[in-house]
Each structure stands twice: as C-alpha cells, then as structure tokens.
Amino acid sequence: MYAQLVKSEGTSREEMSPEEIAFQERIDRNEKIEPKEWMPEGYRKTLIRQIGQHAHSEIVGQLPEGNWITRAPTLERKQILLAKVQDEAGHGLYLYCAAETLGVSRDELLERLHSGDMKYSSIFNYPTLTWADMGAVGWLVDGAAIMNQVPLQRTSYGPYSRAMIRICKEESFHQRQGYAIMMKMANGTPAQKKMAQDALNRLWYPSLMMFGPSDKDSVHSAQSMAWKIKMNTNDELRQKFVDQTVPQAEYLGLTVPDPDLKWNEEKGGYDFTEPDWDEFYQVLKGNGPCNKERLGARVKAWEDGAWYREAMTAHAKKKAARRSAVAAE
Numbered sequence: 001m002y003a004q005l006v007k008s009e010g011t012s013r014e015e016m017s018p019e020e021i022a023f024q025e026r027i028d029r030n031e032k033i034e035p036k037e038w039m040p041e042g043y044r045k046t047l048i049r050q051i052g053q054h055a056h057s058e059i060v061g062q063l064p065e066g067n068w069i070t071r072a073p074t075l076e077r078k079q080i081l082l083a084k085v086q087d088e089a090g091h092g093l094y095l096y097c098a099a100e101t102l103g104v105s106r107d108e109l110l111e112r113l114h115s116g117d118m119k120y121s122s123i124f125n126y127p128t129l130t131w132a133d134m135g136a137v138g139w140l141v142d143g144a145a146i147m148n149q150v151p152l153q154r155t156s157y158g159p160y161s162r163a164m165i166r167i168c169k170e171e172s173f174h175q176r177q178g179y180a181i182m183m184k185m186a187n188g189t190p191a192q193k194k195m196a197q198d199a200l201n202r203l204w205y206p207s208l209m210m211f212g213p214s215d216k217d218s219v220h221s222a223q224s225m226a227w228k229i230k231m232n233t234n235d236e237l238r239q240k241f242v243d244q245t246v247p248q249a250e251y252l253g254l255t256v257p258d259p260d261l262k263w264n265e266e267k268g269g270y271d272f273t274e275p276d277w278d279e280f281y282q283v284l285k286g287n288g289p290c291n292k293e294r295l296g297a298r299v300k301a302w303e304d305g306a307w308y309r310e311a312m313t314a315h316a317k318k319k320a321a322r323r324s325a326v327a328a329e
C-alpha cells in the first residue's frame with residue numbers, strides 16, 4: 001500500500017518506532033485521529049500549518065468580497081454577499097478551533113500570519129475590480145475551494161474532517177451564487193457580458209494556482225498523503241477542476257483564456273496551459289498585486305481591536321477575582 005511505502009517524518013518504515021508504526025496502521029485503516037491521542041510531531045506540525053493557513057485564507061478571503069458589499073447592485077445581492085462574507089468568518093473560526101486542538105493558540109497563529117511566517121491562499125492577493133468579479137470569485141474561487149475540500153471531509157484528523165463537512169455545505173451555496181451572478185452578467189447587455197469575460201480572463205489562472213505547485217514541485221504532498229492529511233495531489237485536483245469548469249464556461253457563452261485548451265479523449269480530460277509558476281512564487285513571496293494591502297488590513301484590524309481584547313481580559317480578571325472572593329467567604 002502507498003502509505004506503507006512512504007516515509008514517516010523522514011524515516012523509513014524499518015526505522016519507525018513501534019508508536020509510529022501503530023499510528024500509520026490506524027491511518028491506513030481510515031481511523032480518525034483525535035486531539036488527545038498520540039501522534040508523530042511531524043503530523044501535528046503539518047496539520048497546524050495546513051489548517052492554520054486554511055483558516056487564514058478564509059479570514060483574508062473576506063477582504064476582496066467585503067470590498068463590494070456597499071456596491072452590490074441590489075438589496076438582494078447585498079444581502080447574499082453579506083451572508084457569504086459572514087460564512088467565511090465562520091469557516092475561519094471553525095478552522096482556528098480545529099488548529100487549537102493541536103496545542104497552538106489562536107494568538108500565535110495570528111502572530112505568525114501578521115509577521116509573514118504563515119501563508120494564506122495566493123488567490124486573495126489579486127484585486128476584485130468589477131461586480132462581475134463577485135460572480136467569478138464565487139464560481140471559480142469557491143469552486144476550486146470545494147474541489148479541494150470535499151476530499152478533505154475524509155481527512156484523518158477528526159476535528160479537521162468534521163469542520164470540512166459543514167464548510168463544504170456552505171461553500172456549495174457560495175459557488176452557486178457566484179455562478180448565478182455570472183449567468184446574469186453573461187446573458188445581460190454586451191457591456192455586462194464583456195465584464196464577465198474580463199473577470200474570467202483575470203481570475204482563471206490565479207484560480208488554477210489555488211491547488212498549489214505542480215506535483216513535481218510539491219514538497220509536502222507525499223508525506224501529507226501518507227498521513228491522509230491530503231487526499232489527492234495538487235495536479236489531480238487541478239485537472240478535475242478544469243474538467244468541471246470548462247463546460248460551465250461554455251454554458252455561459254464565455255471563453256476560457258487558454259488557446260491550447262483541448263479535450264483529450266485518451267485521458268478523458270482537458271489538456272490545458274499551466275499557470276505561470278514564476279508569478280505564483282512571486283505572489284507567495286509577498287510580491288502579488290494586493291499582498292501588502294491584504295496583510296495591512298489584517299494587521300490594522302488586529303491593532304484596532306486591542307482595546308476590546310484588553311477590556312475583555314480586564315473583565316474576565318475582575319469576574320474571577322469576585323468568584324474567588326465569594327468562595328473564600
């Protein structure tokens with residue numbers, strides 16, 4: 001079995017401790033690992049990295065859409081967008097809670113985000129320039145997020161897999177609302193259709209980048225798949241996303257901005273042009289179009305909230321002092 005062939009924490013199976021072997025066997029039997037149970041340090045660290053980055057993506061991911069709430073074209077659209085952005089806050093919170101079960105505090109995770117030590121999804125470093133971008137974000141970005149997250153419902157860590165079940169239900173609505181905006185725009189006036197096409201042109205490749213580097217450059221995939229922290233490779237999910245999305249673009253009467261896109265009968269999927277990986281790594285290094293703005297907004301929100309955190313701490317201390325005074329009487 002694949003999992004048994006791959007190394008655990010850089011050691012071959014022969015070098016694994018009895019605990020590591022027993023742990024890997026539990027993973028191979030598809031048992032869920034729960035917070036208080038023994039786990040290899042590498043498994044815990046990998047989960048903190050992935051769940052923490054996922055949580056940060058949800059929170060930073062509120063910004064490009066939050067930007068459009070006041071400018072949504074109708075009251076109904078405003079309500080829907082507001083609800084979607086609130087859902088993303090909720091997803092971030094479930095995920096921070098799941099990460100906390102691994103022994104890391106939320107403050108530490110946020111500190112690591114703000115210092116640039118932890119990442120969030122590259123996609124949120126691109127601007128949302130028109131209302132059609134709200135359609136394209138829902139359709140493509142939530143679409144890519146679901147493609148990645150549906151398999152993660154079966155991930156080996158219990159709290160993460162359970163968070164994913166709820167999140168995926170909500171993400172499906174998000175994807176549908178995005179596609180509904182695209183349908184309206186693509187079937188609207190020529191100017192609206194042009195806006196929809198422009199949004200697709202700008203967000204197509206950044207959406208493909210969401211799945212991570214190509215498999216040959218993915219440093220974590222082999223070990224993460226052995227531990228069932230990841231269920232598929234980056235390229236597998238990217239291919240599935242392209243195969244699902246191209247017919248949806250055709251239905252909209254829009255053109256995917258890839259002249260080499262072609263159905264490949266033999267593989268039963270599309271051949272497509274890979275994203276520009278230099279651009280991807282530049283965005284990861286902080287040099288995307290909106291990196292500074294996005295991180296700046298999160299740091300400002302954290303600093304602006306200092307008075308509230310201080311007040312809550314003072315209140316909790318006062319309450320605790322009162323409780324111990326009553327207990328001492």
Ligand SMILES: CC(C)(COP(=O)(O)OP(=O)(O)OC[C@H]1O[C@@H](n2cnc3c(N)ncnc32)[C@H](O)[C@@H]1OP(=O)(O)O)[C@@H](O)C(=O)NCCC(=O)NCCSC(=O)Cc1ccccc1
Pocket residue numbers: 049050053054055057058061062088119120121122123137141142145148209210211212213217218219220221224230234284
């Ligand atoms: C697939 C992958 C993202 C990456 O695979 P791995 O095995 O972990 O890594 P791999 O070895 O392949 O890569 C090497 C390095 O490259 C990093 N890197 C790679 N790709 C990216 C990237 N795109 N952006 C930034 N960094 C990326 C990676 O961290 C690693 O660097 P490190 O060593 O950490 O410094 C995986 O972590 C995963 O499935 N995560 C869970 C899903 C998740 O986080 N979803 C979030 C979006 S959903 C959402 O937000 C919903 C929403 C919708 C609309 C609006 C609002 C919200």
